Structure formats: C-alpha cells, structure tokens
Amino acid sequence: MRRGLDHVVHLVRDLDAAGEIYDLLGFTVGSRNRHPWGTENRIVQTPGFFIELLQIVDPEQVPPDQPRSDGDDFFSFGAFNKRFLERHGEGLSMLVLEGSDPVAEKAAFDAAGFGGFETFDFARTARRADGQEVEVGFSLAFARDPEAPDFGAFTCAQKLPENFWSADMQRHSNQVSAVAGVVLVAEVPSRHQAFLETLSGGQVQRALNEWFVGQTPRGSIDVMTPGLFTERYGVPAPGTGELRLAAVRFHTRGAPELRRSLAARRMVEEAIAGIIVVPPRAALGATLVFELTPA
Structure with missing residues (x-):
C-alpha cells in the first residue's frame, strides 16, 4: 500500500524561538504539547501533513x-533525537509516512530487513485553536536503513484524527496550501532505493544518476547527492554524505509577497529563480522551499 507523507520532525534547542521563526515565515504555529519521555513539541499543519517542532526539555526523562x-527492540523516540542533536545539531531529524495498520507495516519492514522494532502506541493532550483540550493518539511502526543508522523513519496512524487536524491551524498568512514533498541527500542515492520503497510502499525511480524520485499520495520523496542539492537549492546540504532529510517543499499562492517579506528580513536565498529557499542559517538547520502553486 502506498503511503503519503505524514510529517517531519524539526529538532530544535529552543521551541519558542523556533515558533517565532515559523511565525515570521507566515505559518500558524500550535501551542506547546508535552510528551511523557522528556520532549515537547509545537505543530505546524497543512492538509494531511505537519511539521513537528521538537525540543528535548528534560534529558533525564528520556528512556534509552x-x-x-x-x-523486537524498543525504539526510543526521545533517545534518537537526543543523539541526533548531539551529533548533528538542529535540523530535520525524522521522516514519517502516513500509517494505517502498524502491525502490517511492521511485518513489511521486518520482511524486507528494515525493521526489528516493537510497534508503539501513545496518547497525549492537545490544545485546539479555540483553547479546548482534547486527547490525540498515535500508533507507530519504526523502520531503519542499515546503510544509514542516523536516519529516523516510521509510519504514524492517527487514532483520533478528528481531534488532531484543524482547519483553523491550516490557514497561513504565507498562503501555503499543501506539502509538495521532502528532499533527502545521500552520497549514493541508489543505496537507499529499496529502503525508501519499503517505507513508502511505492516506487522510487531514477531521474538522474544522482537523483531518485518517489511519488506518494501526498507529496514526493526526492533523494539526491549533496552536490546536486546545493546546485539546485543554493544552500549547503546537511551531513557528510550519509542519508539525511534536508528540505521540506511547500505549495503556496503567495510566493511573490512571501519573497518580498523574507528578503526584507534577510531570511531568503536570493540566488534561486522561480522558488523561495529559506536556508538552514535562517531556519535552525532546516531548508524550507516555497513553490508557486500550479495553476
């Protein structure tokens, strides 16, 4: 079964500072939520997809x-992100695909040699845009690429989607309407083709020797070499050649206005024609790309 993009984790050291940056970028940012394993998050939603801004607030509570x-091994979400922050600093730490049956997804990951973890269920309290507190719940199935131990990936199935998704939280002054895709970098993209196909449930095909593309029901997964990434987006690629999540791409109707606003704040890479690139130096280690919504 093909799985669409569900969310990415943007790991930061200061959750409030991250919220301010996303607010400056024209996004509506949710309030703080607490996990019982020492992390807190804030959510930026688009239809069916979100960015999870994540901070480790209590390292002593992070389980190993x-x-x-x-x-099966127990995968600690908190421990993975704690290690990521120590090794790589702030940035996009995890890629999440939409789940529907974590048991079946785990079985598929195990059979392909990319699993070996317990599924994980949890619930937490969330605050809606109107201030009402509601319960949300999730079921996760983790996957790992033996070629990329620092790449975090899992599927996420919503237990109470009516409590999580909010049309009010998907209205952004930058006029972002949807996720266009994510961009990964790797020195040899072909080494990760089988893993990404298993994770997404669809084909990841060669576009160029240095670039593979997989279309999902919600956004694309592009994986390219660091050199091609820098050539295409004008910013440095994260890492030293290992598989990393480098960028998130968005559709927006307000690209011209957004460019002027961000240029005035020196938050945009001016050298790129046709798209708006917010570089890692301005977005806490992430690259955020805004593309004009197709007519």
Missing part, C-alpha cells in the same frame, strides 16, 4: 533504546 536478544 532497549535492544533485546529474544524479540
């Missing part, structure tokens, strides 16, 4: 990974 010799 638990490798097991007699069964």
Whole structure:
C-alpha cells in the first residue's frame, strides 16, 4: 500500500524561538504539547501533513533504546533525537509516512530487513485553536536503513484524527496550501532505493544518476547527492554524505509577497529563480522551499 507523507520532525534547542521563526515565515504555529519521555513539541499543519517542532526539555526523562536478544527492540523516540542533536545539531531529524495498520507495516519492514522494532502506541493532550483540550493518539511502526543508522523513519496512524487536524491551524498568512514533498541527500542515492520503497510502499525511480524520485499520495520523496542539492537549492546540504532529510517543499499562492517579506528580513536565498529557499542559517538547520502553486 502506498503511503503519503505524514510529517517531519524539526529538532530544535529552543521551541519558542523556533515558533517565532515559523511565525515570521507566515505559518500558524500550535501551542506547546508535552510528551511523557522528556520532549515537547509545537505543530505546524497543512492538509494531511505537519511539521513537528521538537525540543528535548528534560534529558533525564528520556528512556534509552532497549535492544533485546529474544524479540523486537524498543525504539526510543526521545533517545534518537537526543543523539541526533548531539551529533548533528538542529535540523530535520525524522521522516514519517502516513500509517494505517502498524502491525502490517511492521511485518513489511521486518520482511524486507528494515525493521526489528516493537510497534508503539501513545496518547497525549492537545490544545485546539479555540483553547479546548482534547486527547490525540498515535500508533507507530519504526523502520531503519542499515546503510544509514542516523536516519529516523516510521509510519504514524492517527487514532483520533478528528481531534488532531484543524482547519483553523491550516490557514497561513504565507498562503501555503499543501506539502509538495521532502528532499533527502545521500552520497549514493541508489543505496537507499529499496529502503525508501519499503517505507513508502511505492516506487522510487531514477531521474538522474544522482537523483531518485518517489511519488506518494501526498507529496514526493526526492533523494539526491549533496552536490546536486546545493546546485539546485543554493544552500549547503546537511551531513557528510550519509542519508539525511534536508528540505521540506511547500505549495503556496503567495510566493511573490512571501519573497518580498523574507528578503526584507534577510531570511531568503536570493540566488534561486522561480522558488523561495529559506536556508538552514535562517531556519535552525532546516531548508524550507516555497513553490508557486500550479495553476
């Protein structure tokens, strides 16, 4: 089954500062939410997709990974992001695909050699745009690429989607209407083709020797070499050649106005024609790309 993009994790050191940056970029940013494992988040929604701004607020509460010799390992979301921050700093740390059946998804990951983790269910309290507190819940199935141990990926199935998704939170002054895709970088993209096909449930095909593309029901997954990424977007690629999540692409009707606004704040890469690129130096280690919505 083909799976659409669900969300990405943007790991930051200061959640309020990150919220201010996304607000300057014209996004509506949700309030703080607390996890029981030492992290807090704020959510930026588009239809069916969101950015999870994440901060580790209490490292002492982060549970360790638990490798097991007699069964599936326990994957610690908090521990993964804590290590990522120590090794790589702020930036896009995890890619999440839309889930529907975590048991079946885990079985598919295991059969392909990309699994070996327990599924994970949890719930938390969320605050809606009108201030009402509601419960949201999620079921996760984790995947790992043996070629890329620092690349985090899982599927996420919503238990109470009516409590999570909010039309009010999807109205943005930058006129972003949808996610266009995500961009990954790797020194040898072909090494990760099988993993990304298993994760997404669809084909990831060669566009060029240095560039593979997979179309999902919600946005594309592009994986390209760091050099091609820099040539295309005019900004440095993260990492040193290992598989990394480098950029999120958005559709917007307000590209010209957004460019003028961000240029005045020196938050945009002026050298790129036809798109707006907010570089990692302005977006806490992430690259955010805004593209004019197709007619």
